[in-house]
Amino acid sequence: MNRIVAVLGRGLVPADTPLLRADDLGAVRGDGVFETMHVRAGAPWLLDEHLARMINSADRLDLDLPPVTDMIELARQACSAWPHTEEGALRLVCTRGPEDGGPPTVYATLAPVSPKLKTYRAGGVAVATLPLGVTTHARTPAPWLLGGVKSVSYAMNMACQRWAVRNGYDDALWLSTDGYALEAPTSTLLWQVGGELLTTPTSTGVLAGTTARFVLDRAGDVGLTAGEKLVTPSELLGSQGVWLASSVRGLVEITAIDGAALPTAAKTRSLQDLVSYPV
Known part of the structure; x- marks a missing residue:
């Protein structure tokens, strides 16, 4: 088409x-x-x-x-x-x-x-962590930094993804300078700890994800509660599942972070069923 x-x-x-x-x-x-x-x-x-x-x-x-x-x-x-x-x-x-x-x-x-984006739904993505250059508290008191704004100034976002692909990854995951995972260049971070489905607080300046919000609002349908908190990459490696949510890809599982493999997440398919993207 x-x-x-x-x-x-x-x-x-x-x-x-x-x-x-x-x-x-x-x-x-x-x-x-x-x-x-x-x-x-x-x-x-x-x-x-x-x-x-x-x-x-x-x-x-x-x-x-x-x-x-x-x-x-x-x-x-x-x-x-x-x-x-x-x-x-x-x-x-x-x-x-x-x-x-x-x-x-x-x-x-x-x-x-694109067919490539569709393959991520079934096969997941390996991500590289890249420093964003801001602390978790830098953007809220500085509105000129445009935290949470979806502007057409996406050159840096695309540069991060290209760097990740050139170095053998599928996508990037931004880190704050104080060591916390924030979001990916075009998607929202979700992860599971026990019975909770969590995401990064928007007070850090991350973009409020529409697909992620849809999933979080229906977490109870898959036996989870929803919440927000800060998380480090090492804590993500010890979680029960890590995902990226975006409007075009839908919900995709993160299978590795900086080369460290994550175990297969038991909730991936049930969470994907919530958003009903073809897999």
Whole structure:
């Protein structure tokens, strides 16, 4: 299936249609926000939750996001041309627009989920821990660091993933300078200790994960309680399971951290059943 593109106020356009001016602040400064969500049965999953997070990100950047009804319609237009039998990745983007002023640039793209990402659901991922360069308490009192904001400034995120892949891993796991696991460049950390399913507190500046929140809110369905705490990589190695949750991959098991293998997690399949991604 080819990529689909929809532009706010214009509807569906050919995928090769030029969308940005050369001086668009999203391109030249990374000044904008986005959300990516899973498309199933022809509709975006957790759309309301993603839009709520996008609104928060835009507010943090003092960016004028169009009304929610317009964003919902944009998502609907993109999905209207997508086969109901195929899963996809829908991205909604809003940049600050031209450098000399003007309306924001708002559009949606919809593309297939890559086969490689699908394989992670069944086979899991090996991660390398990489220092993020901040303490667990640095970003909350410093809003200009944009902790918890999903901006289009993803060059560092992608650089971390590329480094991990070049060095024989599947993904990266960021660490604070005080030694705690935070999140992955494009996904949220989850782990099990006894009867608890845990995640990193958002007070550390990690992005609030929509897929992870869905799982945590339903932890009781698989016999677990949900909570938040700080965790070190060595503590993760002693847990009953470690996962990454993201909107496109779904829930994937971490099978190794810095080359140290983790035992197979008994809860992986039951947690994956909660989010209903194809495995």
